[in-house]
Amino acid sequence: MVSEVGEDRDRDYIQSIERGFAVLLAFDADRPNPTLAELATATDLSRPVVRRILLTLQRLGYVTGSGGKWSLTPRVLSIGQHYTASHSLADTAMPHLLRIAETTHESASLGVLDGPDVVYAARVPVRRIMSINVSVGTRIPAYATSMGRVLLAWASPTAVQSLIEQTDFGHRLTESTVASGADLERELETVRTRGYALTEQELEVGLISLAAPVRDAAGTVVGALACSTSSARSTPESFAAQTADFLVEVAADLSADLGNRHR
Secondary structure (H helix, E strand, O other), X not given: OHHHHHHHHHHHOOHHHHHHHHHHHOOOOOOOOOEHHHHHHHHOOOHHHHHHHHHHHHHHOOEEEEOOEEEEOHHHHHHHHHHHHHOHHHHHHHHHHHHXXXXXXXXXXXXEEEOOEEEEEEEEXXXXXXXXXXXXXXXXXXXXXXXXXXXXXXXXXXXXXXXXXXXXXXXXXXXXXXXXXXXXXXXXXXXXXXXXXXXXXXXXXXXXXXXXXXXXXXXOEEEEEEEEXXXXXXXXXXXXXXXXXXXXXXXXHHHHHOXXXXX
């Protein structure tokens, strides 16, 4: 029976769509205007396959080509807009993010879990802290971030175990990055006890971040509100003392806006 279900899923799987998204996702900060050959290398697809995908995407208006190089068009932004239009969380969160930024004078973000990553769903930047240019849609590894810790703390054990199995803890992002799956599970227990997550220089040197859970009407954690600062301006202890209770309160207010009645 299991094999029959697996065969049914394989029959329902459209590989050409997977390949199309692979080509789209190959455009990034390192390859803003790649050649066909560069895209073929990045996606591990043959050049003829990549060429057909690019020509299809060009006809649909998502890419454009000139002088042997390709680039995305603004139409790709509409994909994210459709997500925002169909998910009220980001829109509902904006006033709360503004409140955090105005009160703390630090950047505020809303993150959601997508596999092993946290994806920024909304953001109010005050100053640039991280070396990468963080914007809506940016992905960061969940295990080394405050938002990720919050989302994983109330995720299913299966989801947490899957992330641990996918994570190379030996390749640490900084000297402070959590070093093992067992260490991560202990951190998640601390998050559940505190009601918020605090990370210090785990994703990037100098970055201190707090995050609190956002719950829907059923009580499910559907997002994380975060506020981040620099070690040049604060210490983890001082930042938590000044900001943690306020951030938890704002996250509870956002949860109430989503229909949650249990503070």
